[in-house]
Amino acid sequence: MTLTRQARVLLRRLGAPKGLEYAAAAAMLYHALFITAVVWVKTASNAVFLAGSDPQNLPFLYMGSALVVAGASIALARPLAKYSALVVARRILPVISILVALAAFATTLEVPGSLGLFYLVGESFTTVVSILFWATVSEVFDVRAGKLLIGFIGGMGMAGSIVGGALVQKFSGVFEPIFQAYAAALLLLVAWPLLRTMGRHREYSGTVVPKQVAEKARVSAGLHYASAERYPKLLGALVAMLSVLSAVVDYLFRSHYAQASAEEMNRIFGAYNAHAGVIALIFQIFLTRMLLSRIGLFPFLLLIPAATGIAGLWAMMGTGQDMPIYTLKVVQSIGSFSVTAAGVSLLYNPIPVSVRGSLRALVDGSIKKTGAATAGVLLLILGATLPGLIHPVLVVLLVFVLLILIGILRQDYAEALDRKITGRTRKVDQGRGLWLDDASTRAMLERRLSDPNPETVQEALALLSTTEHDLTERLESLLNHPSEHVRIAAIDWASGRGGDEVWALLVRLVAHEDARRPRAAAARALSQIDAHRAAALLHTLIHQEHVDPALRCAGIEALFASEDHRVRGEKIVLGSWDYIQNHNPAHRREFARLLGRLPEGDWSLHLSHLFHDVEPSVVKLAIESAGQVCSDRLIEPLVSTMGRRGHRKEARRALANYGNRITEQAKSWLNDPRLSLQIRQEIPRLLRMIGSHEAANALLKSNPDDDPFLQHRVAMALSRLVHQNPKVSEHLDQKWIHSAIERQIDRLFRCREDGLLLAPDPRFALLHRAVFSRYGQVLDICLRLFSLQGDRELLNDVSRVLIEGSRSIRGDALELLDVSLKHHPLKSALFRELENVDETILPGQAEGIAKRLASGRDRTLAAVAGRCLGLSGLPRPAPDPSILPEDLMSDHLxxxxxxxxxxxxxxxxxxxxxxxxxxxxxxxxxxxxxxxxxxxxxxxxxxxxxxxxxxxxxxxxxxxxxxxxxxxxxxxxxxxxxxxxxxxxxxxxxxxxxxxxxxxxxxxxxxxxxxxxxxxxxxxxxxxxxxxxxxxxxxxxxxxxxxxxxxx
CATH class of the missing domain: 2.60.120.10 (Jelly Rolls)
Structure with a gap:
């Protein structure tokens, strides 16, 4: 099989992935030959059987057909559990063609029972070959390529239906119908070599799919998956319902024309196949791809059932007329052989590859024919009890049920695809927290206060502190606990309770406790209980020369808490700076803590000096105290401190405590190119920590045309902020979100174009990798913007797979993205870019691209491009003047x-x-x-x-x-x-x-x-x-x- 370059280009435009043009052409031609063979065999078997048998036997034949096909599909499931569908199809197709010929030969010889056997062989061969064909298509092409090609593959099948139906009509009076079966068997043998071509890739040897999918054939694995997951159950129900609908329509049609001769019925059957084929061909080639792209898979699946329901309503109103029944059968045939069948084949994609083949054989075989058998039983019961219900009204009822089922399946499809990509299980409700109002729960926690493990005691104490439970009787033992952390936790509880007994215990602790932190904590607790008494008690300790600095600072806090002693406290603090700044780090640490606990005043400015202390622990405590004071005069020093790597986290947290007071300032910092990038790149996380809708809008409306790395940090911060506080999304400017998405899609195109232009030139290999690394970053920004109106976790998973995943799983991610975005107005623009990643651009412009990037505003790409130009001996343009000197990346880096x-x-x-x-x-x-x-x-x-x-x-x-x-x-x-x-x-x-x-x-x-x-x-x-x-x-x-x- 040879294709010209123009033919390959055409197939690429139709949706064939690069290298699989021959596989796509082979799939189309194979499907055309297969459907032609199906038309010839089924028209012959139907005509011969109905001409020689009572139509009242049809329900029994449906059940018999279901049993035979179920047996065949179960037999087929075992090899599909081990081998790929492509391998199984290549082995089994010659056998099937021989069986068709033998069944026709037995009918020719009028062997007893051969009429029913011929009918059963026709039904079985159609199911088995169809299962193997669509399974092979899903193995060779990923789901996205499949959605693009499926219309053309189905269209070629309908072309086969047209040709087959037309030939049946033309020669129905010339040859006996049985000779069509011999021709069909020969046609299957002609199609057999095309399977080999379907499995080949043009650019490398070997098959596209592995020969084996598992070490051992385990059909039970597929059954276990189906029993554990809801999605395959719903998929099986859909296939069964479609089969029931098909059988009911078929029965109404055949019963209507049961009095005609064999030749007349053969002509009618050939005509409806031809008419269905023409309509389906036009639909598949001109509408399928467009509809799948614009409305998605599930609305597409609703089309044929909806049309069948409309035709059923017409048949209800025109009882006894030929045209309504004929139209009903044509519409059902379009779905059965083409549109619905192709759409259903895409629903198998979320099922893991290791069980997909065997499960597909069981569903498309056993379950599908179980639906036919169910229809047969239903028709027998209705015929015996309520014959009036065997009427087009039954079709309308079945369509209604089918529409509901497809709607339910949609959500499960997205969840199953998400699990396939990420391994995440279905979300469950979180258990409710511990109920502390229960007396038995509080008693259990109080018993845990005697646990020898200090961490257990701390946990119990922390929980009991949130209740009104009185721990005064246990307080003394807790204050004497060996663990310093437990003692401090007990002091914290006591500070909010008060009482003479508690006061006495804390005073004793201040006087006799050896550990400095519990002693200082007890002093602060006293000032919270009674500031005046505490100030009087602690005043003498402040002036003792050898008193612990933590206790001294606790005494100063007590002075500030008392109105009578506050002035004294202010003088002590202001007069202590010269002494403190030249003292040891322990004194500076306690002074830094003290300034954070005092109200704002002139003394607060000492914190900005401590930001530059030589001892990192002092700097850290000073920054934390600044976040407690929240003085406007400390904002600028805190912003500068964010440029120092060792203290960025504390500085962000301190500034976040200012809340919306600094939101507008933060927005101006983010957009100020005069600020170092080291500082600007911390602002997005700062705004996320503030967490308000004002902060979210500041992130959204900041930095539209700036450093891409900074843009990525803005997008991450905004996405996480909305995820943590979903109500924020209600206040976001939707037009601005759409505008931002459009800008990122445009950047995706430019990154892809630059990368493809750089690819052929080995001098710019590093720059090529850098550009596509940037492409992944821009794509992540784009999807994070989409997630502001959707599922953040899901879209983040999709982003990771699209950037890092293989081609096959990338197709799954694109399909999940398609389902998730639903009717988003910018979905089509995004997919135009994402599905054009293999588009070829002529080489020869790499040097010009490198020079443009070297003088651009992307400092990383500019540095890489400049280095590549320098190593290649080419002139290197000056960097963009908007990049600050301290932000430039050196050649050494x-x-x-x-x-x-x-x-x-x-x-x-x-x-x-x-x-x-x-x-x-x-x-x-x-x-x-x-x-x-x-x-x-x-x-x-x-x-x-x-x-x-x-x-x-x-x-x-x-x-x-x-x-x-x-x-x-x-x-x-x-x-x-x-x-x-x-x-x-x-x-x-x-x-x-x-x-x-x-x-x-x-x-x-x-x-x-x-x-x-x-x-x-x-x-x-x-x-x-x-x-x-x-x-x-x-x-x-x-x-x-x-x-x-x-x-x-």
Whole structure:
């Protein structure tokens, strides 16, 4: 089978994936030949049987046909549980053609019972070959390609129906109907070689689908899946209902024409097949693809049942007339052989591949024919009891039930597809929390206060603190608990209760407690219970020279809490600064805590000075106190502090405490290109922490044409904010959301176009990868914007699969996205871009693209493009002036990114994430034989090999060597993540003069992760992949050992 270039281009435009043009052409031609054969066999078997038998026997024949097909499908399910449908079809099709010919030959010889046998063979062969064909189509093409091609594949089938029906009409008076069966058997043999072509890919050898789908044939796996999941049950019910409807319409049609001769019936059957074929052909070629794209799969499935219902209503009003019944049968035939059958075939996609073949055989075979048998039983019962109900009104009732069933199936289809992609189970209601109003529950918690485990005591105390339960009788024992944390928790409970007994216990604690924190906590509790008495009690302690700083600060708090002593407290605080700033860190820490507990005043400005303290713990406490005071004069210093990696988290949290007071300012910071990107990229998380609808709109309306990485952080923050507080979405500007989505879709096109133009030129390989990494980031932004009006979790899963998944699962993700977006006005624009990813653009413009990107506003792509141009000896344009000097990425950093790209542990990260980690790395040079770390050392650093080699030893024995230039250049990574001691010693290889490595400190890395939590997604995906590979290797080894005979 040979196709010209023009034919391949045409097939690509019709929806055939690149490399599968021959498979698509073979599928279309095969379906045309198969449907032609079906028309010839079924018209012949129907005409011969009805001419020689009473039509009242039809219900029995339906039941017999159901039993035969059920048996055939059960027999077919076993090989499909092990082998692909393509392999099974290639083996079984010649056998089926021989059986058709033998059944026709027996009828020709008028063997007793041959009429019923011929009818049963015709029904069985149609079902078996149809199951195998559509299963093969779903194996070869993913669901998205299938939806694009299905109209043309079905259209070719209907072309076969037209040709077959026309030939039957033309030669009905020339040849006996039985000769059509011989011709059909020959046609199946002609179609047989096309199956081989369907399984081939044009660009590489071998079949598109694996020969085997499982090691053993286990039909029970499919049955277990069907029993455990709701979706296959609903799918089986739909197939059965369609079969019942088909059988009822068929019975009404055949009964209406039962008095005609065999030749006349053959002509009528051929005519309705021809008419159904013409209509279906036009529908499939010109409407199917458009309807599936615009209205989706489930509205498409509703079309034929709805049309059947309308035809049924016409038949009800025109009882006894030929045209209504004839129209009803034509509409039903269009669905049975083409439109509905093709649509139902797409419903199998959410079922796992390992059980799909066998389950499909059972559903399309046994379940479908069970529907026919049910129709037969129903018709027999109605014929014996209520013959008046065997009427088109029955068709209308069945259509009504069918429409309800399709509506129910829609939601389950999306959930099943989501589970296939993500492994998530159906959502269940969360259990309700602990009911603390129950006396027995409170008694149980009080008993746990005597538990020897301090954590258990703390948990019980925290829960009881939320109730009015009185713990005064237990307070003394809790205040004497060995755990300092329990004592502080008990003091916190006591501070809100009061009473003479509680006061006495706390005073005793202040006087005699050795631990400084519980003592200070008791002093603060006293000031909360009675500020005046506490101030009088603690005033003398403030001036004692050797008093603990925490207790001194608690005394100052008490002075501020008392109106009579506040002025004294203010003087002490203002006069303490010169003393405190030159004292030890412990005093500065307590002073920083104190300023956060005091009301706003001039003393609050001391916090901004503590932001620059040399001791990190002092800085952290000062920032936290600033978040408690929320002084306007501290906003600017806090914003500056967000630019320091070690304190970003605390600074964000402190600013978030200001709430909507700083929302407009935060929006202006986000859009201010004069601010460093290091600060601006923290603003989205700050607005998410504020969490108001004003903050959400600030995120939505910020940064429309700025740094793409910053845009991604804005989109992530907005998506998470809406997920945490769904009511916020009600206040978002929908027009602005749509405008933002349109901008991102346009950026998707430009990224894809740039990437394809760069692909042919090896000089820009790094830039090509960087552009497509940016494409994935822009796609994630786009889907996060869609998720503002949809299911965030689902769309995030889809985004991950579209960016990282294989072609087959990518098709599943696109289908799930299609169902999820439903009637979103921008869905078609998004899918035009996503389904054009294989479109070819002529090469030759890579250099121009690189120069444009090097002078663009995307600082990462600009740096990568500039580096590629420099390495290629080409002139390098100046960077965009809007990029601040401190935000520019150096060539050294780009070289590091290139090296880190080769490290397996960082393979799941995007370009910006690798750049962030590479910026942490420090170069180390080790001479030959010099130790890098020794066995048992703490794992505080991750290393990436630049040049030379590393030798590993364990207990003094050599265990392996790592050399630069290989795929394994990262070491120390496991200990880096699990913090266990080094299992090996690592030394610079003795065969090289020196070894260069990059070293990434663990604390620096964890600070970065705290700032960019999304880094963990990429790292976990790689680590899980490595673990899965190791487990599969161990399992394979175990199975191989188990297979060794005992006597070996």
């Amino acid at each position: 780009i070289d590091r990114i290139l090296l880190f790209e080769k490290a397996e542990i960082f393979a799941g990260l995007n370009l910006d994430e690798r750049a962030a980690i590479a910026s942490l790395a420090k170069i180390e040079r080790h001479h030959s034989g010099q130790a890098i770390y020794r066995q048992g050392d703490p794992s505080t650093t991750l290393y990436v090999l630049i040049k030379g080699g590393i030798d590993f030893h364990r207990d003094g024995s050599f265990v392996g060597r790592m050399e630069s230039g290989t795929s394994q250049i990262c070491f120390g990574d496991i200990g880096f993540l699990d913090r266990k001691p080094r299992p090996y010693s690592a030394t610079a290889c003795k065969s090289t003069e020196f070894t260069e490595i990059f070293a990434v400190n663990r604390q620096d890395f964890m600070d970065l992760v705290a700032d960019r939590i999304e880094l963990l997604d990429g790292l976990f995906s790689v680590l899980v992949g490595q673990l899965r590979t190791e487990l599969e290797t161990v399992e394979s080894t175990r199975l191989n050992l188990a297979a060794v005979p005992d006597d070996v």
